[in-house]
Every structure is written in structure tokens, then in C-alpha cells.
Amino acid sequence: xxxxxxVVNPEEYSRNCSMPLTNQxxxxxxxxxxxxxxxxPVDPAKWFGIRKDATALGYSKNHLIVLMLLVFEAxxxxxxxxxxxxxxxxxxxxxxxxxxxxxxxxxxxxIACLKYLINYTFYKFGLExxxxxxxxxxxxxxxxxxxxxxxxxxxxxxxxxxxAIARIWPKYCVFLSVxxxxxxxxxxxxxxxxxxxxxxxxxxxxxxNSALVKWLYLPDFxxxxxxxxxMADFVLLMxxxxxxxxxxxxxxxxxxVLAGENSDEPEPMEGRLFNxxxxxxxxxxxLDMLKVLVFRYFFWFVLSVVFITGASRISVFGxxxxxxxxxxxxFGTQLLVKRSRTRLILxxxxxxxxxxxxxxxxxxxxxxxxxxxxxxxxxxxxxQLFSLVCTVRxxxxxxxxxxxxxGGGSRDPLGRLLFHLxxxxxxxxxxxxxxACERGAPGxxxxxxxxxxx
Numbered sequence: 001x002x003x004x005x006x007v008v009n010p011e012e013y014s015r016n017c018s019m020p021l022t023n024q025x026x027x028x029x030x031x032x033x034x035x036x037x038x039x040x041p042v043d044p045a046k047w048f049g050i051r052k053d054a055t056a057l058g059y060s061k062n063h064l065i066v067l068m069l070l071v072f073e074a075x076x077x078x079x080x081x082x083x084x085x086x087x088x089x090x091x092x093x094x095x096x097x098x099x100x101x102x103x104x105x106x107x108x109x110x111i112a113c114l115k116y117l118i119n120y121t122f123y124k125f126g127l128e129x130x131x132x133x134x135x136x137x138x139x140x141x142x143x144x145x146x147x148x149x150x151x152x153x154x155x156x157x158x159x160x161x162x163x164a165i166a167r168i169w170p171k172y173c174v175f176l177s178v179x180x181x182x183x184x185x186x187x188x189x190x191x192x193x194x195x196x197x198x199x200x201x202x203x204x205x206x207x208x209n210s211a212l213v214k215w216l217y218l219p220d221f222x223x224x225x226x227x228x229x230x231m232a233d234f235v236l237l238m239x240x241x242x243x244x245x246x247x248x249x250x251x252x253x254x255x256x257v258l259a260g261e262n263s264d265e266p267e268p269m270e271g272r273l274f275n276x277x278x279x280x281x282x283x284x285x286x287l288d289m290l291k292v293l294v295f296r297y298f299f300w301f302v303l304s305v306v307f308i309t310g311a312s313r314i315s316v317f318g319x320x321x322x323x324x325x326x327x328x329x330x331f332g333t334q335l336l337v338k339r340s341r342t343r344l345i346l347x348x349x350x351x352x353x354x355x356x357x358x359x360x361x362x363x364x365x366x367x368x369x370x371x372x373x374x375x376x377x378x379x380x381x382x383x384q385l386f387s388l389v390c391t392v393r394x395x396x397x398x399x400x401x402x403x404x405x406x407g408g409g410s411r412d413p414l415g416r417l418l419f420h421l422x423x424x425x426x427x428x429x430x431x432x433x434x435x436a437c438e439r440g441a442p443g444x445x446x447x448x449x450x451x452x453x454x
Contacts, residue, residue: 003045004056014041017195026203027222031210037192037221044193093254096120103260110287120259123250126243127165131157133236138358140232142365142392143217148179150359157352162264166247173244176237180230187227189219197221211370211395223394299336303328306350315387317357324350364388369395 002008019038020027032038045051053059084091092099101115122129134153138146152172159165190196198220200208214223249255250262282288303325310321328335328346335343367375368388372395375383382388 001056001060003050004053004059008052010043010045010052011041014043015193015195016041017192020197024203025197025201026208027201027210031222035222036224037195037197042192042195044191047188047191047193094258096258102258106260107287109285110290113287113290122239122242123246123255123259124262126239126246127162130236130239130243133232133239135358137229137232137236138362139391141217141229142362142369142390143215144366145179145183145217146362147359150355150362153355154352154359157348157355160348162262169240169244169247173237173240176233176240180233180237183217183225183230183233184227186217186219187225187230189221192221209370212366214395215366215370226394313387314384316385317360317387320353320357324353361386361388365390 017037019032022029025032027035036042043051051059057064080091096119098115098119101112101119103116105112106116107113131153134149138149152175156165156168156172159168190198198218200206200213200218201220201222210220210223213220214225217225219225246262250259306321307325310318310325312318331338335346364386365388368383369390369392372383372390375388
């Protein structure tokens with residue numbers, strides 16, 4: 001606030017950096033004029049996060065919003081503590097929006113199911129949400145750093161079992177924390193008041209154009225790293241840290257009783273005489289109709305999405321999706337009555353292929369974003385073959401090969417992964433066995449008739 005006073009004049013202590021000669025930098029003449037190091041006097045206070053604004057409110061409105069949210073949070077907690085103290089009751093062991101909605105009330109109706117999902121959606125599906133947030137980070141960036149996110153995602157997916165993932169999850173959370181700080185330091189860069197350009201902008205035999213600097217996510221005064229991408233990293237870090245808490249909570253008795261067990265046993269009926277899930281095949285309520293829609297027809301809906309996305313993208317990656325779709329259709333309904341382990345292996349292969357496509361497109365994005373003009377003039381067939389499209393703006397003007405821009409980048413597999421994860425998650429649920437038993441019932445009845453005829 002003191003910096004906004006009229007007595008403070010940034011022009012008095014700003015510094016003018018002299019422009020380099022053409023043999024001292026690899027920047028083009030237009031890029032030198034647009035570089036923040038040379039286009040205007042450098043205000044050293046901006047590097048510390050202080051700038052001159054027209055109004056004090058416009059400068060500090062974000063800080064005021066954060067302060068209001070903190071005050072609102074403290075008010076809610078104080079009100080809850082006062083409420084339970086007046087009733088002479090202890091607060092519930094698990095803070096939830098609807099304390100009465102537990103695992104026992106999940107099958108009582110559509111409203112009860114909705115309340116349960118509001119309370120414990122992240123508890124039940126937090127791992128899948130973290131995977132989707134990782135793919136979202138990869139799709140928004142399309143640079144060199146997303147390869148690390150892809151490697152971590154593969155390392156987590158190949159473990160498959162929830163207990164094995166829980167052991168490596170703290171390391172993943174620490175990596176995201178350190179990695180986010182590292183990216184923030186790259187966005188801050190060195191103080192521009194020093195009037196020293198970065199070494200990759202010096203005139204060296206190594207070819208370093210602005211697009212390559214942007215793809216490598218290096219600090220620069222012309223292609224400044226987009227700090228807005230850190231919002232996606234923050235959301236991912238928040239989800240991963242909450243999932244770390246879920247891994248600790250799901251081993252406690254309170255969470256097992258109120259929210260249910262997070263078991264990933266491939267054979268949910270092993271050691272049980274009866275299925276604990278109520279029979280919803282006869283559709284006695286709207287909740288039963290919703291369960292039938294999810295557990296009976298969602299499999300075919302996923303295959304239709306895979307087929308449509310594979311057929312609409314004429315590329316090598318689309319061919320892989322079509323082959324996977326035809327492989328599932330070859331088995332038909334017989335696949336749904338096979339053992340859970342067999343179905344899980346097939347779904348895991350489809351998910352791993354989807355992640356492999358995401359990583360491959362992230363690697364090949366250097367061709368679509370950095371060397372697009374060279375590829376257009378000499379190797380346009382490569383862009384067509386792999387359906388390479390740079391979905392991130394700022395690399396070049398929108399003039400490239402005749403490739404459909406919709407869905408050509410790393411964001412399109414996010415939609416497919418969104419549909420691939422739920423069937424893999426529902427394979428270990430007892431509810432999935434009811435439609436499977438119904439599909440096997442006609443065969444059993446027909447076998448019984450043949451036995452009676454004999």
C-alpha cells in the first residue's frame with residue numbers, strides 16, 4: 001500500500017538495458033524489441049512482486065479475497081464448535097456435509113445415494129480423480145516437463161494394487177511439491193535489472209529459437225514462462241495431498257464403518273456365501289434403474305466412445321483404439337461373465353495404451369510446436385500419420401498442415417481416460433456381479449433344460 005503513494009516514482013530508479021548487437025544474441029530484431037529486457041525501462045520492484053497501480057483496490061483485491069475466505073472459514077469452524085457445545089454433544093468423528101449419510105444408507109434411495117456421494121466421492125474415487133488431474137496438466141502444457149508427470153503416472157499405474165500405490169504415494173506428493181517450487185522459480189527468473197540475458201539467448205552454435213525455449217520451459221525475457229499453468233499443478237497437488245490423507249483414513253475403523261471399505265480385491269465374493277449388495281435387477285426404484293444403467297450398459301457406452309474417437313482421428317494412435325474396440329467386441333457379453341482378473345487385465349491394457357498415447361503425443365509435441373514449419377515443408381506426412389497438432393497457443397501463427405485441430409493434442413485422451421477409469425474401478429464391486437450373474441443365467445437355465453430332457 002505504501003508503494004502506491006504518489007511520492008514513489010518508479011521512473012527515478014528504473015534502469016535502461018542496452019540492446020545487444022546482432023552477433024551477440026540469437027534473438028531476431030523483432031524479438032529484441034519485444035523483450036521485456038529492452039522494450040522499456042526495467043522497474044526492479046516488479047521482480048519482488050510490487051508494482052504501481054491506478055487504484056489501491058485493484059492492486060490488493062486478490063489479497064482481500066483470500067482474507068475474506070480465511071475469515072469465513074474461521075467463522076464456520078467457530079459456529080460449529082459453539083453449536084455442539086450448546087447441544088452438549090461431541091462433534092462427529094468424520095466431518096461431512098450430511099452426517100446421517102453413511103455406507104449403510106447408500107442403497108436406501110436416490111436421495112440417500114446422492115448425499116453419500118457428496119460426502120465421500122473423493123474417498124471412493126480420489127485415485128481416479130488424481131489420474132485425470134495429471135492428464136489435465138499434461139494436456140495444458142505440452143512441453144518437456146510433462147514427461148516427468150507421465151513417468152510418474154506409469155510408475156503408479158503398473159503397481160495396480162491399492163496397497164502398493166499407497167506406499168509410493170508420499171514420494172509422489174513430495175515430488176509434486178518440490179517440482180512446483182522449481183517451476184515457480186523458473187517463472188520468477190533472474191532479476192531483469194541486472195541487464196543480463198540468459199545463456200540460451202547468446203549467439204552460440206547450438207540452435208535455440210523461441211519456440212524451443214518455450215517447449216523446454218526455460219526462463220526467458222521474450223518467451224516468459226506462463227505462470228498460469230501452475231494453477232493446474234496446484235489443483236493436482238491438492239488432490240494428491242488429499243488422496244494421501246485418504247490412504248491413511250481408509251485404514252481406520254471410523255472411516256470403514258461410515259464410508260465403507262476401499263478394497264480392490266479382484267474377486268469380491270471370495271470367502272463370502274452371499275452377495276452383500278442388494279438385488280437391483282428388477283428396478284424397484286430410481287436408484288435401481290441408475291445402477292442398471294451403470295453396471296449393465298456403461299461397458300458398451302465406453303466401447304462406443306472408444307470407437308467414435310478412434311474412427312474420427314485418422315492416425316496411428318486412432319488405429320490402436322479401433323483394434324482395442326474390436327477386440328472387446330469380439331468377446332461380446334462373454335467377456336462380462338469371465339473372471340474379474342481377466343477383465344481387469346484387459347481394462348488395464350486399454351488404460352496403459354491410453355497413457356502411452358498421452359506420453360507419446362507429449363514427446364512428439366516438439367515436432368508439432370517447435371519444428372512445425374520444417375515438418376510442414378518436408379515431413380508433412382508425419383504430422384498426418386500421428387495427427388500432431390499443437391494445442392497450446394504462443395508457439396507460432398496458426399498456419400500448419402491440413403490436420404483437424406480438434407482432438408489432435410494431448411487433451412483428447414483425457415476424455416477417453418475419463419471413461420476408461422470407471423469400468424476398471426467398478427470391476428471389484430459386488431454390484432457388478434449381479435448383471436454378470438443375470439447374463440449367465442440363460443445359459444444355466446438352458447443347460448438345466450437339456451439335463452431334464454435327458
